[in-house]
Amino acid sequence: MLEVVVVGGDACGASAASSAKRALRDGAHVVVLERQQWTSYAACGIPYWMAGHVDGPEALVARSPQEHRDNGLDVRTGWEATEIDPQGRTVTAVELATGSEHELPFDHLVLATGATPIRPDLPGIDLPGVHGVQTLDDGLAILDSLADGVRRAAVVGAGYIGIEMAEALCQRGLTTTVVDLAPAPMSTLDPDMGALIAKAMAGMGIAYHGGAPVQALEAGQDGRVARVVTAEGSHDADVVILGLGVRPNAALAQAAGLPIGQRGGIRTDERMQVLGHERIWAGGDCVEVRDRVTGRDLHVALGTHANKHGRVIGTNIAGGDLVFPGVVGTAVSKLCELEVARVGLRESEARDLGFDVVAPRITASTRAHYFPGAGPIHVKVIAERGSGRMLGCQIVGQAGSGKRIDIAAAAIWNGMTVEEVTSMDLAYAPPFSPVWDPVQIAARKATGLV
Amino acid sequence: MLEVVVVGGDACGASAASSAKRALRDGAHVVVLERQQWTSYAACGIPYWMAGHVDGPEALVARSPQEHRDNGLDVRTGWEATEIDPQGRTVTAVELATGSEHELPFDHLVLATGATPIRPDLPGIDLPGVHGVQTLDDGLAILDSLADGVRRAAVVGAGYIGIEMAEALCQRGLTTTVVDLAPAPMSTLDPDMGALIAKAMAGMGIAYHGGAPVQALEAGQDGRVARVVTAEGSHDADVVILGLGVRPNAALAQAAGLPIGQRGGIRTDERMQVLGHERIWAGGDCVEVRDRVTGRDLHVALGTHANKHGRVIGTNIAGGDLVFPGVVGTAVSKLCELEVARVGLRESEARDLGFDVVAPRITASTRAHYFPGAGPIHVKVIAERGSGRMLGCQIVGQAGSGKRIDIAAAAIWNGMTVEEVTSMDLAYAPPFSPVWDPVQIAARKATGLV
Numbered sequence: 001m002l003e004v005v006v007v008g009g010d011a012c013g014a015s016a017a018s019s020a021k022r023a024l025r026d027g028a029h030v031v032v033l034e035r036q037q038w039t040s041y042a043a044c045g046i047p048y049w050m051a052g053h054v055d056g057p058e059a060l061v062a063r064s065p066q067e068h069r070d071n072g073l074d075v076r077t078g079w080e081a082t083e084i085d086p087q088g089r090t091v092t093a094v095e096l097a098t099g100s101e102h103e104l105p106f107d108h109l110v111l112a113t114g115a116t117p118i119r120p121d122l123p124g125i126d127l128p129g130v131h132g133v134q135t136l137d138d139g140l141a142i143l144d145s146l147a148d149g150v151r152r153a154a155v156v157g158a159g160y161i162g163i164e165m166a167e168a169l170c171q172r173g174l175t176t177t178v179v180d181l182a183p184a185p186m187s188t189l190d191p192d193m194g195a196l197i198a199k200a201m202a203g204m205g206i207a208y209h210g211g212a213p214v215q216a217l218e219a220g221q222d223g224r225v226a227r228v229v230t231a232e233g234s235h236d237a238d239v240v241i242l243g244l245g246v247r248p249n250a251a252l253a254q255a256a257g258l259p260i261g262q263r264g265g266i267r268t269d270e271r272m273q274v275l276g277h278e279r280i281w282a283g284g285d286c287v288e289v290r291d292r293v294t295g296r297d298l299h300v301a302l303g304t305h306a307n308k309h310g311r312v313i314g315t316n317i318a319g320g321d322l323v324f325p326g327v328v329g330t331a332v333s334k335l336c337e338l339e340v341a342r343v344g345l346r347e348s349e350a351r352d353l354g355f356d357v358v359a360p361r362i363t364a365s366t367r368a369h370y371f372p373g374a375g376p377i378h379v380k381v382i383a384e385r386g387s388g389r390m391l392g393c394q395i396v397g398q399a400g401s402g403k404r405i406d407i408a409a410a411a412i413w414n415g416m417t418v419e420e421v422t423s424m425d426l427a428y429a430p431p432f433s434p435v436w437d438p439v440q441i442a443a444r445k446a447t448g449l450v
Numbered sequence: 451m452l453e454v455v456v457v458g459g460d461a462c463g464a465s466a467a468s469s470a471k472r473a474l475r476d477g478a479h480v481v482v483l484e485r486q487q488w489t490s491y492a493a494c495g496i497p498y499w500m501a502g503h504v505d506g507p508e509a510l511v512a513r514s515p516q517e518h519r520d521n522g523l524d525v526r527t528g529w530e531a532t533e534i535d536p537q538g539r540t541v542t543a544v545e546l547a548t549g550s551e552h553e554l555p556f557d558h559l560v561l562a563t564g565a566t567p568i569r570p571d572l573p574g575i576d577l578p579g580v581h582g583v584q585t586l587d588d589g590l591a592i593l594d595s596l597a598d599g600v601r602r603a604a605v606v607g608a609g610y611i612g613i614e615m616a617e618a619l620c621q622r623g624l625t626t627t628v629v630d631l632a633p634a635p636m637s638t639l640d641p642d643m644g645a646l647i648a649k650a651m652a653g654m655g656i657a658y659h660g661g662a663p664v665q666a667l668e669a670g671q672d673g674r675v676a677r678v679v680t681a682e683g684s685h686d687a688d689v690v691i692l693g694l695g696v697r698p699n700a701a702l703a704q705a706a707g708l709p710i711g712q713r714g715g716i717r718t719d720e721r722m723q724v725l726g727h728e729r730i731w732a733g734g735d736c737v738e739v740r741d742r743v744t745g746r747d748l749h750v751a752l753g754t755h756a757n758k759h760g761r762v763i764g765t766n767i768a769g770g771d772l773v774f775p776g777v778v779g780t781a782v783s784k785l786c787e788l789e790v791a792r793v794g795l796r797e798s799e800a801r802d803l804g805f806d807v808v809a810p811r812i813t814a815s816t817r818a819h820y821f822p823g824a825g826p827i828h829v830k831v832i833a834e835r836g837s838g839r840m841l842g843c844q845i846v847g848q849a850g851s852g853k854r855i856d857i858a859a860a861a862i863w864n865g866m867t868v869e870e871v872t873s874m875d876l877a878y879a880p881p882f883s884p885v886w887d888p889v890q891i892a893a894r895k896a897t898g899l900v
Contacts, residue, residue, distance in 0.1 A: 035778055045880045059820045303885045306877035325873050332877035370509045405877045410860030423775050427782035427855045428754035430495045435753045
């Protein structure tokens with residue numbers, strides 16, 4: 001019987017374990033070691049739970065430890081893996097409740113150790129009331145901090161989590177301030193598109209301070225966080241949310257001598273096998289993935305990739321031959337009614353990488369201009385001059401805007417030119433789109449410039 | 451100076467004329483002959499005008515004859531082209547108001563003569579109160595028929611226009627019956643998906659009678675239509691809408707000896723040049739287009755294609771070299787809250803064409819299952835066994851379902867397999883999608899079967 005040990009019971013780990021078990025059945029004993037009490041949960045749902053739109057934490061759990069056990073997995077919550085011996089093929093794990101140590105042999109090891117919110121080395125960063133947003137326990141801790149009398153919140157960083165948490169805190173009735181290093185929110189978009197988001201934040205009453213690096217967090221008399229100090233001034237805050245991105249949890253792998261990439265993630269091949277270690281697999285937020293646009297390795301922490309990694313790993317452990325062919329950097333979010341999405345390279349990033357690009361921006365309508373509910377949609381397309389290849393796309397607009405990024409994602413995935421995107425057969429009817437889809441209007445404008 | 455004559459001033463014609471004029475400026479005299487008083491109008495908006503959601507007819511006009519004239523086009527409304535001499539390079543046209551005939555020389559001729567609703571040769575088909583839906587004048591005529599005391603409507607045919615008009619008439623408060631030859635509505639979808647639409651129609655109080663070929667339309671005492679008689683029974687109706695599809699207006703081209711395809715449309719090459727006639731171009735609803743899935747020539751009457759044809763033709767007349775690379779049969783519509791979309795081959799159609807296919811159907815959620823507003827979405831994927839190539843996709847579901855067909859359209863356009871679609875980097879966030887996009891859930895299911 002194959003011994004499969006999976007470290008981490010969230011998206012990638014649970015999915016790898018389930019796929020392997022489903023394929024191998026009684027031919028495998030699949031152990032899942034999970035430090036927390038939760039498995040298969042939707043970390044990306046936490047801001048909506050915080051906002052009160054969604055119940056939590058149970059509703060965010062897609063499959064509980066017991067449900068996984070009912071499917072034949074040996075799930076051990078409250079267990080933490082502390083050491084890997086790649087040659088001896090064992091994992092050492094500790095039961096956190098008792099401190100007792102166990103050595104588990106493996107034929108296949110899956111590392112799905114996730115990521116941790118970045119906590120910059122600042123004075124006061126460990127004060128009570130300062131929270132990252134990654135696990136359901138983080139969510140519970142934030143709710144605890146919000147419990148009584150809290151009126152002012154600050155969010156450090158204006159990426160996806162930062163924006164979503166700012167919206168959530170604002171909707172809970174807190175006076176909310178966002179401080180950010182970058183000049184405009186959502187630095188995964190170009191600043192001209194980010195400016196549209198800044199405007200929407202202002203409309204919601206969220207104070208945005210860009211270009212304001214945080215220097216310290218200061219405590220009040222009760223010893224809890226009370227102020228965020230930036231180079232530009234200081235902002236009172238009874239609770240502080242860190243939205244500065246996440247870092248791969250790769251220490252366990254690194255200590256075992258597994259290869260770590262420049263972005264700090266574990267390095268794997270397309271089959272999600274750790275480079276040079278044919279019995280060890282890794283996926284989810286702890287690995288680096290290949291960017292199909294540039295060939296670079298990136299760290300992209302997203303549940304959708306983690307789930308795909310899990311499927312690939314579980315299937316391959318069971319003798320299959322699946323690959324994860326990389327990413328194109330697709331992401332979507334929203335700030336109340338405003339939908340925000342991006343894919344591929346930003347204009348500035350493309351130039352920095354040596355691409356000669358055109359980057360037109362258009363404003364169109366989400367539906368036929370005469371159709372009720374039509375709203376503005378802004379689309380920016382980045383294309384390589386000469387070849388016309390689409391390199392990036394950014395969308396900010398009203399309902400119906402965000403998922404349109406999938407058109408550009410599919411185009412970039414397939415290496416299409418802006419001329420071919422302009423020609424594509426996309427769904428048209430007045431309630432859904434103008435006669436030229438807004439993404440095609442932007443692509444068409446780019447055809448005139450490349 | 452180049453003499454450009456364009457026959458037809460709607461989507462393709464006006465767009466071709468505008469593109470050519472914009473590129474050639476004073477180097478071209480561009481005449482647009484349009485039989486009606488309208489140019490550049492959105493025929494696909496007519497059902498929503500009829501429903502009262504949209505003002506009409508002016509609001510459906512994207513650019514009026516005068517606006518086109520202001521842009522330098524010589525637009526002649528109320529002029530009908532009656533004869534083409536390809537060798538002598540002249541078009542004969544009649545001013546309808548006076549009957550006076552003119553001969554116009556051309557260096558380039560554009561045929562954008564559109565299509566006409568199919569009127570089967572049935573007793574009573576020409577009775578007052580029986581309407582096709584194609585032009586703004588049709589819309590005005592329908593409103594006229596609905597003017598006073600009309601309570602019962604019948605729609606013949608349950609394709610896109612049939613469904614949209616049934617919804618519109620129902621929303622106007624009319625008792626609405628749909629009779630259809632096919633067993634389920636929307637025969638561009640497989641019957642199992644069409645059944646979901648039939649259920650929604652029943653929920654709206656629209657009576658649907660499938661498998662009921664119409665035998666005659668009967669008049670009442672006032673000489674207007676009063677009844678639709680089918681093989682299954684007869685249905686009282688004060689107004690009857692024909693939703694049986696459209697037929698290309700190719701008679702003018704055919705009389706001039708231009709090549710006509712098996713579907714009745716004018717045949718062109720990829721540059722939209724009429725085969726064998728380098729000075730004559732054709733596009734929009736009067737031509738056939740290449741299906742990229744099968745290589746067959748199809749007749750697909752859609753404003754989005756017509757506009758693209760116009761851009762290609764206008765640019766090529768001005769010395770450019772654009773192509774229209776074909777279609778994959780993408781379409782979207784809605785019936786109240788239910789969104790319906792399709793692309794590529796149906797299951798039965800694929801089998802008839804000799805493909806060995808798998809065709810799984812899944813039900814998923816439009817958003818993360820825990821996110822407010824998440825609704826059911828049904829996705830069917832048709833894939834070739836062995837190669838795994840995606841051949842078709844159909845979607846029926848709640849808000850946020852329809853435009854997801856663009857994912858499948860892009861996949862089929864690029865010849866992707868269901869495994870690669872499963873791997874694609876699509877936009878994910880809880881308000882927009884479950885962690886696996888529903889199209890990917892269906893594709894993933896297909897991977898297990900191919």
